[in-house]
Amino acid sequence: MENSSLPDGNITLRASSKLALWFPDWPVQAVHLQQQHPATAVIAVSGQGRARHTIAACGASARQQGIARGMNIRAAQALCPDLVVCPWDESRDYAAFETVVAALEDVVASLEILRPGLVVVDIYRAARFWGGLDHATQRLLDAASLPGIDLRCGLATTMTTALLAARANRLLQPSDEQQFLAEQPITQLLAETALEVDPTTVGQLYDVGVRTCGDLTAIDAAAVTTRFGQPGMRCYTIAAGNDQRRVHPALPQADFTVTYDCPQPITRVDEAAFLARSLADRLHTQLSAAAMVCQRLQVTMECRTPSGEITIERLWRTREPLTETTTADRIRWQLDTWLTKRGVHPQAVVDAQPGKSDEQTGDDSGLWGITSIVLSPVEISAPDHGEGLFAQHTSNSSQAAAAVNRVQTLLGIEAVEGVYHAGGISPVERLQTLPWGEAPADKHTSQVSRRWAGKIPAPLPAARVDRTLSTNRVVLLDAAGREVFVTVEALLAGRPVHARYCDQEFTITGWAGPWPVDTLWWTAQPQRLARLQISGHEQEQPAALFAWLLVWQNNMWQIEASYC
Numbered sequence: 001m002e003n004s005s006l007p008d009g010n011i012t013l014r015a016s017s018k019l020a021l022w023f024p025d026w027p028v029q030a031v032h033l034q035q036q037h038p039a040t041a042v043i044a045v046s047g048q049g050r051a052r053h054t055i056a057a058c059g060a061s062a063r064q065q066g067i068a069r070g071m072n073i074r075a076a077q078a079l080c081p082d083l084v085v086c087p088w089d090e091s092r093d094y095a096a097f098e099t100v101v102a103a104l105e106d107v108v109a110s111l112e113i114l115r116p117g118l119v120v121v122d123i124y125r126a127a128r129f130w131g132g133l134d135h136a137t138q139r140l141l142d143a144a145s146l147p148g149i150d151l152r153c154g155l156a157t158t159m160t161t162a163l164l165a166a167r168a169n170r171l172l173q174p175s176d177e178q179q180f181l182a183e184q185p186i187t188q189l190l191a192e193t194a195l196e197v198d199p200t201t202v203g204q205l206y207d208v209g210v211r212t213c214g215d216l217t218a219i220d221a222a223a224v225t226t227r228f229g230q231p232g233m234r235c236y237t238i239a240a241g242n243d244q245r246r247v248h249p250a251l252p253q254a255d256f257t258v259t260y261d262c263p264q265p266i267t268r269v270d271e272a273a274f275l276a277r278s279l280a281d282r283l284h285t286q287l288s289a290a291a292m293v294c295q296r297l298q299v300t301m302e303c304r305t306p307s308g309e310i311t312i313e314r315l316w317r318t319r320e321p322l323t324e325t326t327t328a329d330r331i332r333w334q335l336d337t338w339l340t341k342r343g344v345h346p347q348a349v350v351d352a353q354p355g356k357s358d359e360q361t362g363d364d365s366g367l368w369g370i371t372s373i374v375l376s377p378v379e380i381s382a383p384d385h386g387e388g389l390f391a392q393h394t395s396n397s398s399q400a401a402a403a404v405n406r407v408q409t410l411l412g413i414e415a416v417e418g419v420y421h422a423g424g425i426s427p428v429e430r431l432q433t434l435p436w437g438e439a440p441a442d443k444h445t446s447q448v449s450r451r452w453a454g455k456i457p458a459p460l461p462a463a464r465v466d467r468t469l470s471t472n473r474v475v476l477l478d479a480a481g482r483e484v485f486v487t488v489e490a491l492l493a494g495r496p497v498h499a500r501y502c503d504q505e506f507t508i509t510g511w512a513g514p515w516p517v518d519t520l521w522w523t524a525q526p527q528r529l530a531r532l533q534i535s536g537h538e539q540e541q542p543a544a545l546f547a548w549l550l551v552w553q554n555n556m557w558q559i560e561a562s563y564c
Helices: 026-033 060-064 073-079 090-105 123-130 133-144 159-168 174-183 186-190 199-207 213-217 221-240 269-289 324-341 396-411
Strands: 005-008 011-014 018-022 043-046 055-058 084-086 111-115 118-121 152-156 258-266 293-305 308-322 369-381 417-421 431-435 473-477 498-501 504-519 527-538 545-553 556-562
Touching (some): 018 123, 018 159, 055 073, 073 084, 090 111, 090 118, 090 133, 090 324, 118 159, 159 174, 159 221, 186 199, 186 213, 186 221, 213 221, 269 293, 269 324, 308 369, 473 545
Parallel strands (some): 043 084
Antiparallel strands (some): 005 011, 018 118, 111 118, 258 369, 293 369, 417 431, 473 498, 473 556, 498 504, 504 527, 527 545, 545 556
16 A cells, blocks of 8 residues: 555656645734734734743744844834734644534544644545545635635655745645655755754755755765764754654554543642643553653643543654653643543532532533543654764753763862864864863854955864874875975975875875965964875775865874864
């Protein structure tokens, strides 16, 4: 079945085809749906935590005023004095999105909520049920459409490609996906948080000259993994369109399901909040015992209504593995949404009078309520330790800081050093060290953004070499066997063809430079040198490649850094 295809008009659907439905600026749309502000109000939503003073989301009317995401709130209000800034509230966003999800579930059986405002649908099965892609898509758009709210969709055979296609509002043919991905800017991977891409890694890729996804896939996958680790491989997988995750994957073999049958139907929001915390604790106790984390969770509720029993299911997914707190929040959101929007008021329960039935007291609360809750981990995995000891967004960073402080207590503050950017001409000069915990002086940090004449261009070397070693000398030779040196005019005396290093012979296939440096001439120790980039291979083993940054000083060449 996975290799089958379904021709539909001009687009061929495959069993893995997915349709992403994206509601731009959903946090702003959720505020509008609350109808607490005039429809013509210019609204923006602030960030959370340290980003609470910046704009996290803004609507089209705000962008027309020059407001953009990441802008300081004061700067945004200076551009638009009438700007209404609302705080970040995930509960509000999920509650508003519940209306859309409920409507979509009447059309398709398999969908996944990536975040409020973004849903992915298994369109292949929906198209087979509704008689074609056009009919299925039209029903989905009709069900999800809200007055005054924009909706875009993207079709592709992988989930990540569908998310990028939704940004462009395109339905892609399977044969056009690679070309579409190759043209996407590498920074586009940061536009959607559901892609789960590390911003630092994308910045590093951009710094080394990777401008598009096509540039990234042109690099060998092993080289990307070696240089950028697991975050880099995540970018590579998205750029190559190799993400094979399904909309509704199979349940894990180990059963971590948590079931709770309510003795009495739950009709109050405060009861739901208490129960959510208790169930989350039970679930994560089981996962911790098995050394696993949950990344996708299905919450199933059995609800009693005057017309009979109904079942409500939601599939939740987050960028980071679900914690006990985030799990409890999602359970509570789902319970609260049904209690407040499906006809049960938080004050529905009244005190029963002794000796009287519900019919005698007029209390119909027994006809409503949540009777059963089931938590089913849909996707679990081992905790990710691949980001290293000093990884951010994990508890590793605090553990690492405690360990470093302990070492400094025993061996002295100078025993552990941290690396920071200081600016400079040479790549080696741009990295300086300080005792761990000390912040660099302002005069050093200001050097990073300074324009350095003669700076070595990107890409930068991967490793520095100790120039104090006596074995670090390199001899460059031209085609006639004469040594190549730097003249007083800062030019090469000949074209380098061969290199001799540690009794080994190398063939030079490319070189750039030299870049002369004449500084500190006003001191007792002036710095006069020149740098040269060379690349090639060993003469006896052509497959053994090399790329070095050389420095000419004291009438000899030395390796300052290596590119591979």
